[in-house]
Structures are given as structure tokens and as C-alpha cells.
Amino acid sequence: MTQNGIHHVTAIAGAARRNLDFYTRTLGLRLVKKTVNFDDPGAYHFYYGDAAGTPGTILTFFPWEHAAPGRAGIGELQETVFRVPQAALGFWMQRLMAHGLERSGQFGETLLRFRDPDGMRLALAGLPGIEAEPAWDNGEIPVEHAIRGFHGVSLMLDRTEATGAILADVFGFAEAGREGDTVRYQVPGQALGGIVDLCAVGGFLPARLGRGSVHHLAFRAADDAAEMAMVRKLSDNHRIQTTEQKDRDYFRSVYFREPGHVLFEIATDIPGFAVDEPADRLGQALQLPRFLQPHRGTIEAALPALD
Template identity: 80%
Template sequence: MTRNGIHHVTAIAGSAQRNVDFYTRTLGLRLVKKTVNFDDPGAYHLYYGDAAGSPGTILTFFPWENAAPGRAGAGELQETSFRIPLSAIGYWTERLINFGVERTTRFGETVLTFRDPDGMRLALVGLPGIEAEAAWDNGEIPLENALRGFYGVSLMLERTEATGAILSDVFGFAEVAREGDTTRYQAEGTAIGGIVDLRAVGGFLPARLGRGSVHHLAFRAADDAAEAEMVRKLAANHGLHTTEQKDRNYFRSVYFREPGHVLFEIATDIPGFDVDEPAQTLGEALKLPQFLEPHRAAIEAHLPELV
């Protein structure tokens, strides 16, 4: 079965507690997994999403307390956007007033832009007719106003043609519109996480990774076979080679740099976030991969307590 679209977005934060407060309380997402960076177990890896942690809703963070701020520029994911009911625009304009919220129009849709406490660029896109979609109830934000998964992402690239070819050939997107220096690609039949905008910014300084920056963008693969076919197409049709597959417990991934230098990941939909804890209690306990369990006491002693 083919599933297209965005699987998750992973970014860099500063304070872990501030990150939790903003994304669970201010934006109303569910903390669906509390684990550590498998390559740097002295730091958390926090996953936010909908009630089930569905692909297309997952925003994750590496909170590094002393990370220097990133610098915007070419070769980065510039903005991550979420879907909200069009009727919720007023609610969110008021709620985000302290985060620099601004209202604009893109491709004929109403958009609110703002930044999180670390400077990460975010947006809410108002869409008609999605009020009845399921949403996570955080006990504070009225359900009729809650976020309903990713709308999409915007990449800033020196040139966009080669990246667009990969989106179309490998990931099931198609060019659907152009506006100014931005070309929009959409995954057919994918409502959640189905938009990638490529913005051509020739002449910009290259981006510098840091606090408030996106580390990588992950695309969906239904299973290992679908992922392997994407890897084959990347090599055969685009001359790009991925890493070996890495087991991230909740999905299995390969990584590569796309032609504009953004780090792309291909992540399987399986096995999902309830593989090591019940769906009812997602995100409540610190979960570690098996190879780190012998070091749990030391890891827990080093990590800051989250409330």
C-alpha cells in the first residue's frame, strides 16, 4: 500500500521544559513519546503529535540547553505549518499574540505565521470544512480550535528543480501551483502533511544549524519494501545514495542529503508509537531503546525533570 506525504519534522530546541510547555500547552499537541537521542543519550528526544502519534502529525525535538541560535538561509526547512479550521483563525490570533503572530494569505489561503520560544518558524493554515476531524483534547484548547496535523513545510533552496524532481519521482508529490518564487508540490490524496513548498532563494547565505532550526524532514514509507523501492529510485534515477537502515524503535529510517542540502529521511509507518507503551499513556514514561536500558539510571540522573 502506498502512503505519501510527510512523516515527521525534527528540530533543535533549547530548554526541554520550555519546549514541552509551548507545544503541549500553548499549541495543544500531545507528547506522544519521551525518549532520548539515540546518538546522544544525554539529551531528550521529544515527540509531539495527535492522540495516536499518527504519521503526518509528528513534530520532534532535540532539546540542547546550550545550543547556539541557528541562522536562516539557503539549504534549510524554513517553516513548518499545521492545519486548523478556518473558523479558528481569530482564536489563534489572540492566543499567539505574544509570539509575533502575523496574518497573511498564501495560495488563496489564510495563514498565521509566528515563532516558538526558540525562534523556530511556524504557521497555522485555516482550512474550511475540517471542524469535524478528530483532534487531541489537551483539556485547555477547545476541540473546535485544535490543530489537526501538518499542513506542510517550506524549504529555502538555492535552486529548486532537482529537489522537485525527487519529490515527484520518489515521494509521490506533483507540482500544483506557483506563487512568486515559491513552487508548491502536493501529495495526491494526502490531506495531512501533503504540502511541500520550494522557495528559490539564489544568492542567500547558507543556513546555519542551531537552536530554532529544523534538523531534518522525514517522508512516509508504508513499510520496509516501500522504503527500499524509494532508495532504489533515488540511486537509479537521481544518483543519490542513502545511509543504511536505522532502527528508531517506532519507525525504521534511511537518510540522505537532497540536492539543496536539506537532510531528508525516509521513515516507515510501522511499527508506530504504541509498540512499547499503551496508547492511553503515550509520552508519560521515559522510553529507551534496548541497547540503552543497562544505562537507564545514569541517563535518568543526567536528564532534567519534566513536568
């Protein structure tokens, strides 16, 4: 069956070691891939997720040591929300107290909002009935409290209508509710990464990309054929052209700016993160694409130390 929804979120961080510590130790995610930015091999590209690196659980970072802080504003993904069992909220409130924790509600859900060390906006949604879902055991966070992938994301836009039309027509979302200036779009029957909230905030300054900012939001396509069908819909129905397909080793992608100026990606579910290392050893060794393998020594020498 076709799985729609979020594939991954990619953001910009500062110090690589600090980013690695926060996401693997404080939040307890698995480092499923340690590679480099294919377009800037002097910087790491970290992928965090569940035990298998399932689409809908993947948060990735370009850690640029000296990146300037970003600025929140129109045309950017503003908040990334993870799923945790409802009974785990007390555990997370204590664990995240030092990260600007704020408890709030939206669409009938309890949210714990906080920021990572670079200022990226994150939240945990406490959800009933997900206790039995598999979770990564990092040895520090009890499995019953562990994160279970993405709940959803929120985008800050000037207007929401044209973006919502693309979510519905191309990616299989449907409007699921309205609360104030926010419209919720949801993939029917898809719990993992199935929500995108569009917040209309006309009059705000545009976002400025930097440390703590989200670079792009990726949506799932089962394979190349499904991806090309989405590309055709974008062109035929919305007059939007994508980039050519790019091979990212673990998925194949196209990119485009949606009408609200957020950078969207369509990424295939295949081949997945076990294509170049065993599933039980994901994230342990630095993986490089074939075209960078001849430069491994130079690349490794230039990357920041992680130990």
C-alpha cells in the same frame, strides 16, 4: 492504499521544560513519546502529535539546553505549517499574539505565522471543512479549535528543479502551483502533510544549524519494502545514495542530502508509537531503546528536570 507525504519534522530546541510547555500547553499537541536522542542519550527526544501519533502530525525535538541560535538560510526547512479549522483563526490570533504573530496569505490560504520560544518558524493554515476531523483534547484548547496535523512545510533553496524532481519521482508529489519564487508540490488526495513548498532564493547565505532550526524532514514509507523501493529510485534515477537503514524503535529510517542540501529521511509508518507503551499512556514515561536500558539510572540522572 499507500500513503505518501510528510512523516515528521525534527528540530533543535533549547530548554526542554520550555519546549514541552509550549507545544503541549500553548499549541495543545500531545506528547506521544518521551525518549532520548539515540546518538546522544544525555538529551531528550520529544515527539508531539495527535492522539495516536499518526504520521503527518509528528513534530519532534532534540532539546539541547545550551544550543546556540541557528541562522536561517539556504538548504534548510524554513517553515512548518499546521492545519486548523478556518473558524478557529480568531481563537489562535488571540492565543499567539505574544509570539510575533503575523497574518498573511499564500496560494489562496490564510496563514497565521509565528515563532516558538527558540525562534522556530511556524504557521497555522485556516482550512474549511476539517472541523469533523479528530483532534487531541489537551484540556485547555477547545477541540473545535485544535490543531489537525501538518498542512505542509517550506524549504529555502538556491534552485528548486532537482529537489522537485525527487519529490515527484520518489515521494509521489506533483507540482500544484507557482507563486512568485515559490513552487508548491502536493500529494494528490493527501490532506495530512501533503504539501512541500520550494522557495528559490539564490544568493542567500547557507543556513547554520542551531536552536530554532529544523534538523531534517522525514517522508512516509508504508513499510520496509516501500522504503527500499524509494532507495532504489534515488540511486537509479538521481544517483543519490542513502545511509543504511537505522532502527528508531517507532519507525525504520534511511537518510540522505537532497540536491538543495536539506537533510531528508524516509521513515516507515510501522511499527508506530504504541510499540512500547499503551496507546492511552503515550508520552507519560521515559522510554529507552534496548541498547540503552542497562544505563537507565545514569541517563535519568543526567537529563534535565521536567517538573
